[in-house]
Amino acid sequence: MATYKNSYINENEYSRPRTKLAALKGIVLHYTANPGASATNHKTYFGNGAGGRYAGAHIFVDEKEALCIVPLDEICYHANENKCKIDKLKGHIGSYYGDANCTTIGIEMCINKAGKIEESTFNRTVDIVAELCKKYKLTVDDLCRHYDVTGKNCPAPWVSNPAEWTRFKNAVKAKSNPIIKVSSIVEAPSYYKSGTGLYRIKKNCYAYKGVNFSDESNRMELCQKGTKYTIVGIVKYSSSYRLKTKSGLYITANKEYVEKV
Numbered sequence: 001m002a003t004y005k006n007s008y009i010n011e012n013e014y015s016r017p018r019t020k021l022a023a024l025k026g027i028v029l030h031y032t033a034n035p036g037a038s039a040t041n042h043k044t045y046f047g048n049g050a051g052g053r054y055a056g057a058h059i060f061v062d063e064k065e066a067l068c069i070v071p072l073d074e075i076c077y078h079a080n081e082n083k084c085k086i087d088k089l090k091g092h093i094g095s096y097y098g099d100a101n102c103t104t105i106g107i108e109m110c111i112n113k114a115g116k117i118e119e120s121t122f123n124r125t126v127d128i129v130a131e132l133c134k135k136y137k138l139t140v141d142d143l144c145r146h147y148d149v150t151g152k153n154c155p156a157p158w159v160s161n162p163a164e165w166t167r168f169k170n171a172v173k174a175k176s177n178p179i180i181k182v183s184s185i186v187e188a189p190s191y192y193k194s195g196t197g198l199y200r201i202k203k204n205c206y207a208y209k210g211v212n213f214s215d216e217s218n219r220m221e222l223c224q225k226g227t228k229y230t231i232v233g234i235v236k237y238s239s240s241y242r243l244k245t246k247s248g249l250y251i252t253a254n255k256e257y258v259e260k261v
């Protein structure tokens with residue numbers, strides 16, 4: 001299920017100039033600074049030309065929904081006060097030196113009447129950002145607050161309390177790479193009680209950079225029959241076990257495929 005709904009505003013000079021991004025290098029998180037106003041309220045405002053100010057963002061998230069009001073490959077005026085502090089986000093499109101505006105997606109979190117980011121808004125934003133990271137091959141290192149880009153006090157609740165920003169990034173990370181529960185050897189199937197050490201591949205299989213083998217983008221290399229791997233850990237993922245290799249990749253612990261040497 002999509003985490004947000006596309007509901008684009010019409011072209012207008014101030015909030016949807018229909019200029020393509022120069023490149024996509026990151027995602028910038030904002031808050032609306034507008035207590036009690038919903039995603040729909042903001043769509044209406046920016047759709048009507050933002051009061052003649054160059055402003056806007058791609059996605060607006062509130063307690064109930066998230067609206068993508070500008071296609072993600074177009075620029076929005078959301079993160080440039082002519083002082084981009086993050087080198088990799090510097091960019092321009094022709095004569096427009098918009099820095100992060102030219103290289104990022106902007107996401108605005110709505111706030112409640114008390115000025116707080118509701119937990120449901122927080123969680124919905126986590127889901128959206130995790131989905132976009134996967135889609136555009138970005139990692140949590142490519143996420144930043146508006147504050148990190150230009151020093152602006154945005155999202156204010158995450159500037160005054162940076163632990164919330166850390167909590168957000170951890171939540172995105174957990175969604176992108178399912179949490180690896182490192183089990184003790186005792187929890188592993190009896191035939192792996194022998195634990196870590198040298199294992200031989202009995203049948204061709206693959207090594208993955210994550211424990212989720214159904215995600216093909218995790219697949220890194222073919223493990224040919226007869227090859228030996230030094231296993232430094234055994235981890236449980238859902239109801240299966242994975243062997244962690246010395247180089248940090250994961251291979252199956254299924255005894256049809258591997259055996260302890």
Ligand SMILES: [Zn+2]
Nearest residue numbers: 030031146154
């Ligand atoms: Zn902002």
